[in-house]
Amino acid sequence: MWKGRFSEDTAEVVLRFTQSLDMDWQLAEADIRGSKAHVRTLASAGLISAEEEAALIRGLDQVLEEVKSGKLKPQIELEDVHMNVEARLTELLGDVGKKLHTGRSRNDQIATTLRLFLRDQLIQIGSKLKAFLEALLDRAESHIDFVVPGYTHLRRAQPISMGHYWMSHFWAFNRDFLRLKAAFEALSECPLGSAALAGSTLPLDRKLSAKLLRFCKPTENSIDSVASRDYLADFHHFASLFAVHCSRLAEDLIIYNSDEFGILDLPDAFCTGSSIMPQKKNPDVLELVRGKTGQILAGYVDLAVTLKGIPLAYDRDLQEDKRGLMRTLQTLHGMLDVLTPLILRVEVNAKGASKAFDDGFIFATDVAEYLVLKGIPFRMAHELVGKAVKWCLSKNKGFSDLSLAEWRNLIPQIDEEMIANLNPRSSVERRNTYGGTSFAEVRRQIKEGKKLVEDAEKFLSTWVGDVDYSCDL
Structure with a gap:
């Protein structure tokens, strides 16, 4: 793509070192979606004919089918997803395919593709997080009448409703959902048309590009458009706090399920045994949730360190932003997939819990x-x-x-x-300050929690399906 300037081919070792296909081939569908919108914008500006527009759209659709079927295998010498898609399109269409990159740089192309990809991912994660919130509400409602010991400093403190315990986690994870919405809002502007860093001399209608891709508006500054990864940092902020909250929940359940505490029972299907000790029932799933949290935190630090020292506008360092992103997304999906069904099957061991009240x-x-x-x-x-x-x-x-x-x-x-x-139930019943552990207050919390889950459902449904996205996030 740059052979006009260079007198020799890129060294094989450089190709291997600079390629990004191992992490950005997953972006192919989002990249093609952005390219189709760009084709429409080129046509509206009179830069390609109606026939060329139709041919490019058909060609991109064929490339997408080849990607989905696995027929199209990316070539390392083409470096990244963008050039592999464009090269295949050119094979199909000849010189017409070479018009796709008119008025566009890979700088604004990847900034657009990443936003499209992450927007879809956040909707999927948001749906799973909503289901997780519903699971916590289910446990709170089921266990509201169970009285268990509450702890500070891991020492017995005061009696609480088990429903109150579950709701304490609900409120933390609900704040995570709000952070997810904030990360989603950070994706509301479209960088397409910013080109390399200075915009274009071609008459591109950036507002049309934004509308076609269901963004609220174009980004305001072309330099900032290609250099900014704030939206990725916002995502990692959400992911990090969510993972920390998951780790804390996992730690609680591990401790409360232990023989020494005996307050909760974990489902057999979500535990493992020992290769040598026949009696063991180990909370490996929860331990892995706790262990994987560090990987998510590392992704946040990785991005921040990358961003801290690079000058405006685009630098190749930013290619590495996707490595931590993909790893974190995979881990988030895995944690939510396993935690929701696990939580729904956790039960209170009333006999074990009552031991905490024996001495009074x-x-x-x-x-x-x-x-x-x-x-x-x-x-x-x-x-x-x-x-x-x-x-x-x-x-x-x-x-x-x-x-x-x-x-x-x-x-x-x-x-x-x-x-x-001086008995557990009376102690709980009389703690009826707002937000306290009394059974009436826990029921109020559950009622409020259900309203919040309904709000979450409305938000998610707005962004699912073939609808026009609005700026009212």
Whole structure:
């Protein structure tokens, strides 16, 4: 494609080093979609005839079919997806095929192709994330009446509804969905027509190109158009936080399923055994979710380091932006494919959870707050209850073992009403502050969560199918 300037062929070792087909051949369909829009724009500008327009569209459709069927094998000497598609088109159409690249550079071509490809990927991931949110709501609704220990510092803290636990993850992943929408919005402008960096002397209607490809508008600056990878950074930001949240959830489920905790039961179909120990049931799927998170975080760092030191406008460094992108997309799809059905089959081990309440120390805050209602300053109440815990430990007793007389000997303000409330269900029911763990509050959260999932469905449906995309993202 540049032989007019050079006096010798590109060295074989250079071809191997500079090729990008191992990562950008996946972009062929999006690239051809962008090329078809460019053909329409060329025709509208009078740069090609109606007959040439029709021939180019037919030719591109044939190339696409050959790509999908596997008949068209990319050639490394053509470097990338763009030149392989164009070369095959030229084989089919002769000189007419050579008109495809009129007014276009691979710089604005890849910027457009990447946006088209990533837009489709985000819709697929968004649909899977919505299903994941629905799975968390399902577990919250199913487990709302189960009371389990809540933890801080991995130490028993206070009783909570298991539904409240599941909703805590729901809200985090819902924020991830909002970040996905923000990453999607970053793809709303079309760089096609920016050419290498300065635009074109040809009368290209960039607004038409944007409309044909269902973008909101053309990008505002041709240099920024070909140099910017902000939209990829926005995607990696979403992916990184989502993966971190997945890792945290996986860590929880691994711990709560352990023999030492015994709060949750994982489905056999999503666990593995041991090659030597017959009794083992290992949470390998969750461990892999935790392990793969580092790969996604690495993709974000990889892109940021690439972007930090290159000058405007386009530099070949940017070719490598797709390597981390493809790896992260593959990992995201895998995590969502396995986590959703796994979550739907997690069950509470009520017997295991109840062990956390046996000594009654988990109700210590309930006692302190009861004393506050009796007019005792909180810091004084905190000290009184702390001393009671200390005394019980010295006597090898728990709060559950104390008689009313022993309670009053430790804390005179204690009465029968307080002792009656020192049980898991009462403790949960009385925590009815907004966003708290009371059963009523968890039901409210679930109701709000269902509305958010409906909103997510509406957003996704707007971008699926043969519809005109609007700027109202």
